[in-house]
Amino acid sequence: MSEASTTEPTADDLFGPDNLPYGVYTTPDAPERPRIGVRLGDRVLDAGAAAGLLNLLEAPDAGLLTAPSLDPLLAAGRPAWSRVRAALRTAVTDPDRLARVTEAGLLLPLSGVTMRLPFTVADYVDFYSSEHHATNVGRLFRPDGEPLTPNWKHLPIGYHGRAGTVVVSGTPVVRPGGQRRPPGAEEPxxxxxxxxxIEAEVGFVVGTPSRLGEAVPMDGFRDHVFGLCLLNDWSARDVQAWEYVPLGPFLGKSFATSVAAWITPLEALEEARTAPPERTHPLLPYLDDTAPGARDDGPGHGYDLRITVRLNGEIIAEPPFSAMYWTAAQQLAHLTVNGASLRTGDLYASGTVSGPEPHQLGCLLELTRNGRDPITGGFGKRTFLEDGDEVTLTAWAPGPGGGRIGLGEVTGRIEPAG
Amino acid sequence: MSEASTTEPTADDLFGPDNLPYGVYTTPDAPERPRIGVRLGDRVLDAGAAAGLLNLLEAPDAGLLTAPSLDPLLAAGRPAWSRVRAALRTAVTDPDRLARVTEAGLLLPLSGVTMRLPFTVADYVDFYSSEHHATNVGRLFRPDGEPLTPNWKHLPIGYHGRAGTVVVSGTPVVRPGGQRRPPGAEEPxxxxxxxxxIEAEVGFVVGTPSRLGEAVPMDGFRDHVFGLCLLNDWSARDVQAWEYVPLGPFLGKSFATSVAAWITPLEALEEARTAPPERTHPLLPYLDDTAPGARDDGPGHGYDLRITVRLNGEIIAEPPFSAMYWTAAQQLAHLTVNGASLRTGDLYASGTVSGPEPHQLGCLLELTRNGRDPITGGFGKRTFLEDGDEVTLTAWAPGPGGGRIGLGEVTGRIEPAG
Structure with missing residues (x-):
């Protein structure tokens, strides 16, 4: 396994005043009172109390930060997102103001709080948008056929997952029971x-809803999507293999999907925007991000997010999000092109992020070639996860002035089947 | 097309005091104040006001009926469901009490109210549990292969659908746009x-939640599931055919799923319980409803629901729910066997209900053999739905004393693409 390729940046490097991701936390003295926090280094700012103390926001914006979840902020829409972010940036960049919130005890050590699922997940959709991942999986499962299905280059393939089992980073993952058919057996x-x-992914969080019957075009992406977070779409490959024909993955995925505790607003990721890979097939107009005007507001809807996957603390993969074929803007346009409405709290994930290189693969299925070539490390040999294994995803993106924008980690430990 | 095989029963026959389905309605003078109603014939009882006037329920039960949706009632659990139902039964069967609520104006004509989506849909799952439907579809799409996939007789195949586009009966359905690949074409x-x-289905509404990591056994069905309703899982077959390999249906289904406005509590359907079809394959223990003890509380978890499908008023099919291979209790056990949790408001549907006879097929795909044999009627010729077409599902089940329990209809009219 490779070592980290760069000096480990500090929390202050990754979560500085240009980042300011949102989360929801509780403290030991008030476990029933969730509060909105903003991460600064390895501390969390009590955002509602700070904005109140400093008198930074007028109604109704002020109420968005004193809510017990991010739901009202998500629903408030892009202009409100900008106003609230600007206010919080003032709070943490002006030394006098920062001193006041610190004196008031509103900047707490992260180690002393418990992070909660930060918003109510409405619908959860999982895409399959890495060409490298889809090709690798296709080769493993259909060695004699075309690795990509005929539709793959024409639309971002996706399916609905279980919203009710989306859990926050740190939640233990109990090994699921299920039916599987052993190789060569007749009966399951x-x-x-x-x-x-695991599946190393990036999730996108919808803020602004849309009406039933209304398609959201690609250029509506920034108005509807609030931010993004790391996501681990745990997968029971044996269960999935037996169940998924003809209606897709179900119990092989629905037992748990972990999301980071911190939602990074898209506004923090302007420097990380990048053009997606060259399109090898002509796209229908609603998905064509090479058409005149489609990239008027920037280089494209790709994001240069550098993901690291650790198994029991050791790096096992470094998947580059910039290699994703389909962008989140295309996914949103596709998701709604049939008139399906968006709700505040809808979560859609990229699909496993894999790059072209052997150390850039976002799941063990690919890293071990379906269990044929175990990976090794201080943890011993692994084909798939063992009880007690802990998987942690981290990531960073280029920020202003050569800085870095860290994404909140998503971690989970496997507990034995009940 | 066949005529209705029996004399049309009246609303009073179908929605008598042994039925009492729950819905949520508004009146023209208070369109922003949804209220819980109970259907009696072609009238709706203002349930919360009636229970209050007659002093029939103590706290906290009384509050369950004054809520703006069924959510609190669903969450209250089976003993509360029984107490509330018993109280409402008293209100409508005791002549003095019925006279008082009538005098108080609490029994409104159904034609004067607007029905709303009665509960907040948490996750929506759609199964595929009719052997006749799955066999017919398999024969149409894989004429040279086995009609059923190898897993079909071992587990109830299902997938997650879009909860945010579940709409109440009467909501217009806009013809969805989407990608399709015409026959013989290379490009979509x-x-x-x-x-x-259409897909004529029955939906089951979860009341009592379960914990993450906890499997709900078949005999937990009555404790967790509050009731059922008719459901039409509108399907764009051309979109579905192009998109569904390898991850299942997505945009071909997600534009709209219609549910009846009335949720029939399981308690109203005790006489309709029936044994499911003979099991042709041995089942794993968590699904084995032939094992000793598995049917201790009754004949089985099948339901004898007689569904009628009308296109523009004419009967085009009469699918029998009693022919479903997999029961709702098995579906629930399967859905949770991997530890996936249930939430109040989870909705899971049976899959298209089809019987063995040509007039018992629950979708046009089967009725017209994938468009090859149009059906005809006063509406002309149809392969698939045309703009302006209205599809209505109704159903009844055997009730106490030879009576009938009607299920609330689910209807929708196709509007042209936007």
């Missing part, structure tokens, strides 16, 4: 999954 | 779906 057996995997 | 085209279909 029941038991704990023996091929438990 | 974009446009309004030309193969818009």
């Amino acid at each position: 057996v029941f038991g704990p999954s023996t091929r438990l995997d | 085209v974009f446009g309004p779906s030309t193969r818009l279909d």
